[in-house]
Amino acid sequence: MSVPQRDDQVRTPIFNAMPVGVLILAIPMLLVAAITAFAPDLGRWITAASLVIDGPAGTALPSQPLGHIAPLVLHVFIHFGLFHLVMNLAVLIGAGRAVGLALGRGLKGTTGFLVLFFACSIAGAGLEVLLPHDALVSMGGASTGVSGLIAAAGWARGGYRGMLSLALPWIGFNILIALTGMVLPIPISWAGHIGGTVAGAVLFPLVLAVFGEPRRPRFSA
Numbered sequence: 001m002s003v004p005q006r007d008d009q010v011r012t013p014i015f016n017a018m019p020v021g022v023l024i025l026a027i028p029m030l031l032v033a034a035i036t037a038f039a040p041d042l043g044r045w046i047t048a049a050s051l052v053i054d055g056p057a058g059t060a061l062p063s064q065p066l067g068h069i070a071p072l073v074l075h076v077f078i079h080f081g082l083f084h085l086v087m088n089l090a091v092l093i094g095a096g097r098a099v100g101l102a103l104g105r106g107l108k109g110t111t112g113f114l115v116l117f118f119a120c121s122i123a124g125a126g127l128e129v130l131l132p133h134d135a136l137v138s139m140g141g142a143s144t145g146v147s148g149l150i151a152a153a154g155w156a157r158g159g160y161r162g163m164l165s166l167a168l169p170w171i172g173f174n175i176l177i178a179l180t181g182m183v184l185p186i187p188i189s190w191a192g193h194i195g196g197t198v199a200g201a202v203l204f205p206l207v208l209a210v211f212g213e214p215r216r217p218r219f220s221a
Contacts, residue, residue: 017097017101017105018093018097018100019096019097019099019100019101019103019105019109019110019113020100020105020110021096021100021103021109021110021113021114021117022092022093022096022097022100022113024110024114025076025092025096025114025117025142025145026089026092026093028077029076029077029079029085029088029089029142030085030089032046032077032078032079033079033082033085045065046077046078047078047140048064048065049064049065049066049070049071049074050066050070050071050074050075050077050078050140051064051071051075051078051138051139051140052071052072052075052125052128052129052138052139052140053068053071053136053137053138053139054128054129054133054136054137054139055133055135055136055137056132056133056134056135056136057132059136061136071125072121072122072125072126072129073118073121073122075121075125075139075140075141075144076117076118076121076141076142076144076145077142078140078141079140079141079142080140080141084141088141088142088143088146089142091143091146091149091150092142092145092146092149094153095146095149095150095152095153096113096117096146096149096153098152098153098156098157099113099116099149099152099153099156099204100113101156102152102155102156102208102212103207103208103211103212103213104211104212104213105213106213108211108213109211109212109213111211112207112208112210112211112212113211115207115211116148116149116152116200116203116204116207117145117148117149118145119148119199119203120144120145120147120148120149120195120196120197120199120200120203121142121144121145121148121196122144123144123148123195123196123198123199124143124144124145124147124148124189124191124192124193124194124195124196124199125139125144125192125195126195127191127192127194127195128189128191128192128195131191139189139192141189143189143192143193143196144189144192144193144195144196145196146196147170147192147193147194147195147196147197147200148196148197148199148200148201148203148204149200150166150167150170150197150200151163151166151167151170151197151198151200151201151204152200152201152203152204152207153166154166154167154201155201155204155205155208156204163201163204167197167198167200167201170193170197171193171194171197171198174188174190174191174193174194174197175190175194177190178190178191
């Protein structure tokens with residue numbers, strides 16, 4: 001399956017014409033980081049309500065202000081430090097711009113962008129929860145969603161082969177993290193990344209078909 005490449009994706013610098021969907025996600029992430037730094041009590045409540053928490057089967061999980069379902073979506077707005085936030089924002093801007101422009105800048109395309117991002121986020125968080133754990137774990141960060149955007153950006157820029165060229169190395173890197181974690185625990189949700197990437201690879205052509213804005217024909221004199 002091939003996804004057509006838009007000409008403006010090649011010619012426009014990366015920070016120009018930023019899709020609205022990217023801004024809708026990036027601004028709350030920055031606001032939550034600011035609240036956590038300058039209003040710690042409110043920041044702690046937001047964090048408690050947003051983290052994905054799971055543990056060994058039969059373990060009583062701590063109560064969360066909005067329950068244990070809401071974090072499957074809200075975890076994308078919580079980050080553990082400046083580097084974590086900046087890294088995810090960088091991928092959101094880079095991959096998200098390619099995806100957003102492929103879907104279109106209007107309301108329909110923006111809706112599709114957000115549907116794709118949160119579907120990938122839920123898929124990544126869901127895979128993390130489905131894995132067996134031998135201790136209580138918590139997960140936050142936009143990397144579940146941006147992992148899906150990596151695969152989707154591959155579709156947008158180079159069709160099926162473009163998707164594989166971006167998705168497979170990222171999946172392979174996270175498999176390496178998983179294998180390394182058997183010896184030396186690494187606090188990275190490799191399962192969340194893989195789940196989000198697979199969701200992005202599978203869902204982007206469908207989202208493009210449903211939400212993508214048709215291209216206008218180009219005429220030359």
